[in-house]
Amino acid sequence: MRQLLLVLFTATAFAQQPNGAFFNVRNFNQVSISPDGRRVAWSEREHGIWTSDADGKNRRQLTTGNDEGLAWSPGGSLAYVNKKQLFVGGRQLTNVNGNVAEPAWSPDGKSIAFLFIENAKRAAGPLVAMSRPVGVIEEKIDEQRVAVIDVATKKLRIVTPADMYVYHFDWAPDSKHMAAEAAPGSGDNNYWIAQLHVVDVDAATMKPIYKPELQIANPRWSPDGSHIAFIEGLMSDEGATGGDLFVVPANGGPPRNLTPNLEASVTSFEWLSADTLLLGENISGEAALVRLKLDGTSEIVRRGYSVVSAIGGLVGASVARDGRTAAVIHSGVRHPPEIWTGPIAEWKQLTSLNNVPISWGEPKSIHWRSDEFDVQGWLIPPANVDPSRKYPMIVYIHGGPASASLGTFPREQNAALLAAGYFLFLPNPRGSYGQGEAFTRANVKDFGHGDLRDIVAGVETVLKDNPIDRSRIGMWGWSYGGFMTMWTVTQTNRFRAAVAGAGIANWQSYYGENDIDAWMIPYFGASVYDDPGVYARSAPITFIKNAKTPTLVLVGERDGECPAPQSFEFWHALKTFGVDTQLVVYPDEGHAIRKLEHRKDIAKRIVDWFDAKMK
Numbered sequence: 001m002r003q004l005l006l007v008l009f010t011a012t013a014f015a016q017q018p019n020g021a022f023f024n025v026r027n028f029n030q031v032s033i034s035p036d037g038r039r040v041a042w043s044e045r046e047h048g049i050w051t052s053d054a055d056g057k058n059r060r061q062l063t064t065g066n067d068e069g070l071a072w073s074p075g076g077s078l079a080y081v082n083k084k085q086l087f088v089g090g091r092q093l094t095n096v097n098g099n100v101a102e103p104a105w106s107p108d109g110k111s112i113a114f115l116f117i118e119n120a121k122r123a124a125g126p127l128v129a130m131s132r133p134v135g136v137i138e139e140k141i142d143e144q145r146v147a148v149i150d151v152a153t154k155k156l157r158i159v160t161p162a163d164m165y166v167y168h169f170d171w172a173p174d175s176k177h178m179a180a181e182a183a184p185g186s187g188d189n190n191y192w193i194a195q196l197h198v199v200d201v202d203a204a205t206m207k208p209i210y211k212p213e214l215q216i217a218n219p220r221w222s223p224d225g226s227h228i229a230f231i232e233g234l235m236s237d238e239g240a241t242g243g244d245l246f247v248v249p250a251n252g253g254p255p256r257n258l259t260p261n262l263e264a265s266v267t268s269f270e271w272l273s274a275d276t277l278l279l280g281e282n283i284s285g286e287a288a289l290v291r292l293k294l295d296g297t298s299e300i301v302r303r304g305y306s307v308v309s310a311i312g313g314l315v316g317a318s319v320a321r322d323g324r325t326a327a328v329i330h331s332g333v334r335h336p337p338e339i340w341t342g343p344i345a346e347w348k349q350l351t352s353l354n355n356v357p358i359s360w361g362e363p364k365s366i367h368w369r370s371d372e373f374d375v376q377g378w379l380i381p382p383a384n385v386d387p388s389r390k391y392p393m394i395v396y397i398h399g400g401p402a403s404a405s406l407g408t409f410p411r412e413q414n415a416a417l418l419a420a421g422y423f424l425f426l427p428n429p430r431g432s433y434g435q436g437e438a439f440t441r442a443n444v445k446d447f448g449h450g451d452l453r454d455i456v457a458g459v460e461t462v463l464k465d466n467p468i469d470r471s472r473i474g475m476w477g478w479s480y481g482g483f484m485t486m487w488t489v490t491q492t493n494r495f496r497a498a499v500a501g502a503g504i505a506n507w508q509s510y511y512g513e514n515d516i517d518a519w520m521i522p523y524f525g526a527s528v529y530d531d532p533g534v535y536a537r538s539a540p541i542t543f544i545k546n547a548k549t550p551t552l553v554l555v556g557e558r559d560g561e562c563p564a565p566q567s568f569e570f571w572h573a574l575k576t577f578g579v580d581t582q583l584v585v586y587p588d589e590g591h592a593i594r595k596l597e598h599r600k601d602i603a604k605r606i607v608d609w610f611d612a613k614m615k
Contacts, residue, residue, distance in 0.1 A: 399479030429454035497613035556589030
């Protein structure tokens with residue numbers, strides 16, 4: 001089977017089968033609790049924005065689309081984004097042409113600031129489908145700036161410069177300044193060189209106060225106005241945040257790392273008071289909430305099920321003014337996401353939208369030693385395991401590499417594999433979050449080498465105590481996981497079959513094809529033009545003659561992060577050397593596959609591929 005398929009449409013009954021119920025899971029984009037803790041708002045993917053009392057009464061739907069962007073005023077009024085316009089209490093404030101995102105009320109309650117891309121041709125960010133490269137090719141820069149609207153008069157002003165792309169911002173307590181994470185040039189590409197700035201709202205100017213060693217995220221001004229806190233670390237994707245927590249004086253000065261030598265990754269945080277913060281952390285693959293004092297003392301207040309917060313799948317919570325009442329998106333391997341509210345670590349379930357059948361067993365957190373590292377991963381069994389039998393297993397490698405597999409409800413493709421009777425192993429090798437910054441940085445200039453050793457050692461650990469057939473183990477992943485799958489089949493033949501989604505076959509050609517090449521410099525140490533050897537050393541195509549494993553290759557047609565030519569290159573090489581392969585390209589899709597029919601098709605193809613090669 002050596003063929004290329006361009007999927008035009010898919011009409012299957014896959015989602016209507018019992019093991020396809022996971023496609024009906026309603027996912028949440030964001031949750032926010034009112035300052036007094038009495039009201040909760042949330043946005044559901046494809047089901048709009050909702051509000052209710054904190055006890056679940058008076059539930060109301062405000063919008064019906066894939067809207068997100070929620071912010072409560074100090075007095076309890078809700079601002080939200082609906083069809084790319086800003087509303088407050090049903091009253092439309094803006095009439096603009098472009099992308100509106102991340103509204104935030106000024107502390108005095110008079111204004112709302114938001115991120116704004118005027119005349120945007122597509123949604124912001126590199127995950128969406130890129131514009132088609134036709135005609136004269138020029139780099140089109142859509143600058144994301146901060147706009148401020150006066151709620152009473154609807155007067156709108158842009159308060160950041162035209163040549164700066166702002167990723168995230170936060171108001172100062174005086175309602176006259178902001179902290180902003182920003183960089184000049186392309187927003188998709190320059191997140192990795194963003195600096196911390198202070199914005200003068202009246203003057204519409206900004207000045208840098210901190211140039212980070214690596215990447216920064218989530219600037220937050222302290223309630224007393226004295227400090228700005230942020231997360232800094234090695235991050236491979238905007239929105240997939242992890243690192244240490246830093247504070248810097250609000251008027252500039254040297255930063256201070258509040259979590260040095262932390263054997264975990266800070267993924268989100270909120271100020272509870274002038275000297276206390278609530279941190280969302282990934283601790284060895286588990287979500288945790290931690291109270292941290294500015295003097296460095298800390299206390300874990302919750303560890304267990306994944307707590308997924310409002311923005312980008314971060315670990316955290318939306319906290320009310322009292323510092324103890326919160327709303328969270330709560331998820332576990334056997335517990336679909338729902339909104340929970342109440343005192344921190346004493347939440348009660350608010351929504352019950354996802355009563356779907358669970359067709360897999362209880363997860364186990366697995367720990368093992370690889371080289372000098374302690375490594376962790378998750379093992380999820382299928383339902384009703386018979387210990388006298390031997391089962392096939394799929395190893396799923398997460399994207400990033402600076403990310404992690406947590407104990408969350410499985411993504412659709414993994415749920416399909418579990419429902420089909422496979423064990424699922426989700427390792428977090430070096431380069432992942434959860435073990436501290438040294439662990440996250442351990443794959444610098446070493447993509448594929450040490451992390452594959454970690455994965456193989458994890459597989460051997462799992463085989464010791466579980467009824468798994470070592471001759472029927474497959475591997476799959478998307479993005480960096482797609483690269484790792486391509487890499488693995490050129491390094492070893494121990495996996496029976498593989499599926500590489502949105503992978504990277506050739507780091508040298510990739511450097512000139514993708515839309516976000518700035519992320520590579522911190523990992524490879526130099527551009528491909530200055531040090532091509534370090535890129536070739538980790539390229540699957542360098543070792544392609546070793547590949548023997550049947551490999552399904554999947555990619556979005558307009559993927560800007562891992563462009564389709566990388567998948568074509570790998571598929572072409574495999575079929576040249578007689579390896580069983582197939583390439584499927586999904587039309588008009590970017591790096592994140594959005595259309596339901598395509599997501600269903602991917603899940604079905606993955607299960608069918610492994611069934612054909614391993615069962």
